[in-house]
Amino acid sequence: MLKKPLITAIVLGSTALSGAGQAADITISCGAVGAELELCEEGVAAWEEETGHEVDIVSTPNSSTERLSLYQQILSANSSDIDVMQIDVVWPGLLANHLLDLSETLGEDATEGHFPAIVDNNTIDGRLVAMPWFTDAGVLYYRKDLLEEYGHKPPQTWEELTEIAADIQAAEREAGNDKMWGFVFQGRAYEGLTTNALEWVASHGGGTLVDEDGKVTINNDRAAAALDLAASWIDDISPVGVLNYTEEEARGIFQSGNAVFMRNWPYAWSLAQSEDSDVRDKVGVVKLPHGPDGESAATLGGWNLAVSKYSENPELAADLVAFLTSEQEQKRRAIEGSYNPTLETLYEDEEVLEAVPFFGALYATFANAVARPSAVTGDSYGRVSNAFFDTTHSVLSGDMSASDALVQLEGQMRRLERRWK
């Protein structure tokens, strides 16, 4: 019970310390997954040069669940320690009360050219609480060289993926590569598992947990089939350790050449293609497979930049946001870090397509990604997601069969339903 103020004190203490050397005008928090932090530093440095203001960068935890907790603590303490925050696509509803309406400072046309779906997502009660920075959708990475060697084509369905993965894994292990695994994904009990499992369920035609009217739909046969299939991967084509992997652990296995397939976000592309990567030029990217009764589905991810209501320099902070989400910055981030732009025109830009060829091929995937039920469940989204990833985690661990687990999950969500109805 004393823990909360203590953590806040530590967080505030450390941000205060890092800023003690120079009086910064603005503090921004950037993610540190993959090359994120480096790209953020470069972008911020360019703005500093242009405007002559000082900016402090705070790096935040890699797990998005933990990052949200950190923001919530800082914001609910009405603290001005962080001015600009990088927020997930499912958070605008949760944090809206603490964020500035950016259309007031940046003008009504600030979001022109950005994907309308993301702008809608970031507009809460008519207030634009965050500017789109980059979008994300789950994609399937595969080892071109291995699939070619063993005469396979990239899989269309999850069943095909399972077979190919098992086949290549067995053959590679036979050949002495005993660390080889078929498929890695994000299986730790956190928000990332919700995105992965939603893709399995939606691509089997099992819906998205809660429908548009707020009705709980998760307990159905197709969803159970999807989770059962995923559970069959564990310790077969996926290491048991996947149950504790986030994005970066999965990338670690894939990039060191020890996995045939990986589900991840587009950012992993530029890292897999970097100089020191063991799989450079051996990687292909396709859309995720689908189940027997469904179509391929990719969960909508992505991050936005928001300005805290408690900021002491709101105009300056908004200007930094405008700079970082501009076409020029998004293009640089797409080319150097394969972060998906939120500006439609950049998907036709030749330089961008040359650096990240699959942006063109998978445009439809990015434009039609499946949203998590954050809008309809509102404040309860955290609990809904938590209940879903906990249930999925216990199915993957083999503690429960999918059909039993979904009955329980439905019961839990019915209890939560009282909160959003």
Added chain:
Amino acid sequence: MTTTTPPSAPERVHPYRGTKVRRQRVRAAWTFLAPMLVTLALVAGWPLLRTFYFSLTDGTLSALGAANFIGLENYLVYDEGEWYGLLTDPMWWRSVWNTLFFAMVSVSLEVVFGVIVALILNAEFKGRMLVRAAVLIPWAIPTIVSAKMWAWMLNDQFGIINHLLMTLGLIDSPIAWTASTTYSMWAVIMVDVWKTIPFVALLALAALQMLPKDCFEAAEVDGIHPVRVFFKVTLPLITPALMVAVIFRLLDALRVFDVIYVLTSNASSTMTMSIYARQQLVEFQDVGYGSAASTLLFLIIALVTVAYLYLGRNQLQLGGD
């Protein structure tokens, strides 16, 4: 340090009762105690009362001011033919069980290994000072740092523990220590034991060094086997010190958070009461429900502590008059 002589009949005669001297002494005692009592009321009493008050409201972290009083609904409520609330949440009871299991097993192991380490350090050998300092290292490393370090070592793919066990031929395939529901509890127990052995060892060593030499010399003259000497002489003599060590460790273990949160995050197989309360309070922003969990956590720890003090009152002599 507590004494080891058996308690004599308590002094029933109070020669000063009601006299001026006694009244002065009582007043002096209260004067000296006052600053401490005020400080305790401020840093422990006030937050505790506030937490209890919040547990009776529906407050959320983003709108604490708008909290409404809802009675005991966070604990238990009957609504439309079903019971809701903390006391009906299977996850809460799971985390209570996890916490008790973790505390019992880790504290027992720590005491056993702590005493062994203390006995080794108590022996005369070359470089003893160096070893004594080295043993303290796990205790000196901040828990977050050591837990992160262990997370790397326990990693299923590149962790050194799996590499070691595979090279020795003890296991065929890597074990996912922190991910598997079977091993994760044991993994966190192991890390906690590794970290806190030095603490128990230090207290035990202090007790060992205060023991009178004559008992041991007498035993040696009589030719008693060293193992028998340990169980009949050494152990009973250091028991009071161990009881103190156990109560410190027990209180720590019952509110364990950091080591488990770093190693396994919110996974249900290792979720403790503190992790449950934090999740409700911070992640779900539900101050009311989270405070209810915190209040029960406090009551459970208090209950265990009282039970322990009561059962161990002969050794501890804290409950005597």
